[in-house]
Amino acid sequence: MSKILIKNAQMVNEGQIKQTDVLISEGKIEKIAASIPHSGEKLIDATGKYLLPGLIDDQVHFREPGLTQKANIQTESRAAVAGGVTSFMEMPNTKPPTTTIEKLEEKYAIAKETSLANYSFYIGASNDNLDEVLKADPKNVCGIKVFMGSSTGNMLVDNEQTLANLFQKAQMIIASHCEDDPMIAENYEKYKEKYGEDIPMECHPEIRSAEACYSSSSKAVALARKHGARLHILHISTAKELELFDNDIPLKDKKITAEACVHHMWFSDEDYKEKGAFIKWNPAVKTKADGAGVLAGVLNDKIDVIATDHAPHTIEEKSNKYGSAPSGGPLVQHSLQVLFDFYKQGKISLEKIVEKACHNVAILFDVEKRGYIREGYWADLVLVDDNKPQEVTKDSLHYKCGWSPFEGHTFSSSITHTIVSGHLAFENGQFNDSVKGQRLTFDR
CATH class of the missing domain: 3.20.20.140 (Metal-dependent hydrolases)
Known part of the structure; x- marks a missing residue:
């Protein structure tokens, strides 16, 4: 699984919003810091976007x-x-x-x-x-x-x-x-x-x-x-x-x-x-x-x-x-x-x-190591561009049923990237199905 470096994101996490970089390796969040040098990883420029768990x-x-x-x-x-x-x-x-x-x-x-x-x-x-x-x-x-x-x-x-x-x-x-x-x-x-x-x-x-x-x-x-x-x-x-x-x-x-x-x-x-x-x-x-x-x-x-x-x-x-x-x-x-x-x-x-x-x-x-942006946690992350409106049309839907109650509405934001357990599963409208999700485990 390749490394991913997210640069210049507005991270929303644990009650705060702050600009940061996030390095992902082996499916998990390796490092969170104000600036992480790029050294050959898959680079995602998140300038102007919000990064959420x-x-x-x-x-x-x-x-x-x-x-x-x-x-x-x-x-x-x-x-x-x-x-x-x-x-x-x-x-x-x-x-x-x-x-x-x-x-x-x-x-x-x-x-x-x-x-x-x-x-x-x-x-x-x-x-x-x-x-x-x-x-x-x-x-x-x-x-x-x-x-x-x-x-x-x-x-x-x-x-x-x-x-x-x-x-x-x-x-x-x-x-x-x-x-x-x-x-x-x-x-x-x-x-x-x-x-x-x-x-x-x-x-x-x-x-x-x-x-x-x-x-x-x-x-x-x-x-x-x-x-x-x-x-x-x-x-x-x-x-x-x-x-x-x-x-x-x-x-x-x-x-x-x-x-x-x-x-x-x-x-x-x-x-x-x-x-x-x-x-x-x-x-x-x-x-x-x-x-x-x-x-x-x-x-x-x-x-x-x-x-x-x-x-x-x-x-x-x-x-x-x-x-x-x-x-x-x-x-x-x-x-x-x-x-x-x-x-x-x-x-x-x-x-x-x-x-x-x-x-x-x-x-x-009690989900184990998910739900937060923390070093050592699984890299389950989403980037949102809240300055990129998106209209809901039938052509934009991924449901098998082919309809949505929101059809015709234009949302104020768009989801640009989704990372699942360290795998870049969705990027600018395109899926990468080569790696599947994982079974959740619980700390009980």
């Missing part, structure tokens, strides 16, 4: 195996790398679901051969696989995923004793999708009675309501407190849920944490008329006040990390009526550009973006 996305759905008409690990990891995401943690609601160690290792084998980004996979909880879940090794599996609300794949865990046992015995992070299924089912029947098969898409946040989110999240928090479990609630979508979380405890000491996703802060219920099913997610995009509340939670540290919940479906699937159109959409290629737009709008600092999308994910999951 590569983003670690703790929630993606890459659809392999079994749902590869929507996406696969190869295509979506490339899209991630093009967006500055160097590591991902992928969800178990594939086909078949990843609810056994055997199925989990099959995914790792696919990623080893095809993933351009670094990777880890959750093992999925069901109503009857607790013994299998507890076999997962905390040192090389990111966590346990439990659906306390059903979504794509219908892996709902609704057995009270199963949940109690899981929260009592789990030795690693429990990442939970929280929506109250009976409440949602009741809401859906009311709207179906009113509209038949033509439920307007803008009813989605009323069907998958704020109340359904809060009901399930509060139940999960109560379970975690009762059993002392390590709980991470995914994709917070309401302002009200913020009252469930603390911001006066250091992250390393928190037992209950929360995640925000970029789409819940970018879109609102006012966008359903234009975007329709292409912004239909579970949990639903809700009001502008909810989106602002989620962003406020990021800023005041009630919400600990930023991710995407990248979850593609085909255009054909998304073109169905409300009851048949699946929830989810592709996001990994543009999440960092979304955050840079927020920065340009004065909504968030670059230091806070790096804290929430890089440092804190590494702290929360």
Whole structure:
């Protein structure tokens, strides 16, 4: 693996922005200094660009195996790398679901051969696989995923004793999708009675309501407190849920944490008329006040990390009526550009973006030697030119599904280089697939 020297970068790292050079050797960061002489290494002139740690996305759905008409690990990891995401943690609601160690290792084998980004996979909880879940090794599996609300794949865990046992015995992070299924089912029947098969898409946040989110999240928090479990609630979508979380405890000491996703802060219920099913997610995009509340939670540290919940479906699937159109959409290629737009709008600092999308994910999951720009750490790095706007067009997309909810928008910044474990995987729009990403390991 060749050496790489990055010169004159504005490095955003550990609460500071400063101009520096970075030398990469043998996949790791060898030296960080104000000036490092060039002596034959691959040279990247980063003048006028920001250098960030590569983003670690703790929630993606890459659809392999079994749902590869929507996406696969190869295509979506490339899209991630093009967006500055160097590591991902992928969800178990594939086909078949990843609810056994055997199925989990099959995914790792696919990623080893095809993933351009670094990777880890959750093992999925069901109503009857607790013994299998507890076999997962905390040192090389990111966590346990439990659906306390059903979504794509219908892996709902609704057995009270199963949940109690899981929260009592789990030795690693429990990442939970929280929506109250009976409440949602009741809401859906009311709207179906009113509209038949033509439920307007803008009813989605009323069907998958704020109340359904809060009901399930509060139940999960109560379970975690009762059993002392390590709980991470995914994709917070309401302002009200913020009252469930603390911001006066250091992250390393928190037992209950929360995640925000970029789409819940970018879109609102006012966008359903234009975007329709292409912004239909579970949990639903809700009001502008909810989106602002989620962003406020990021800023005041009630919400600990930023991710995407990248979850593609085909255009054909998304073109169905409300009851048949699946929830989810592709996001990994543009999440960092979304955050840079927020920065340009004065909504968030670059230091806070790096804290929430890089440092804190590494702290929360105990990721070994990633998430920071430090000597001796793996060289997972991204360069951003915030003076080079980029329009989202179909031709610019790397997703297998071929669409994006951001089509037509011009972002204020561009991702110019992405380095994954010391390999220059993406440079000025071109991929180098000759070296694959690595399996994440965890200091647990």
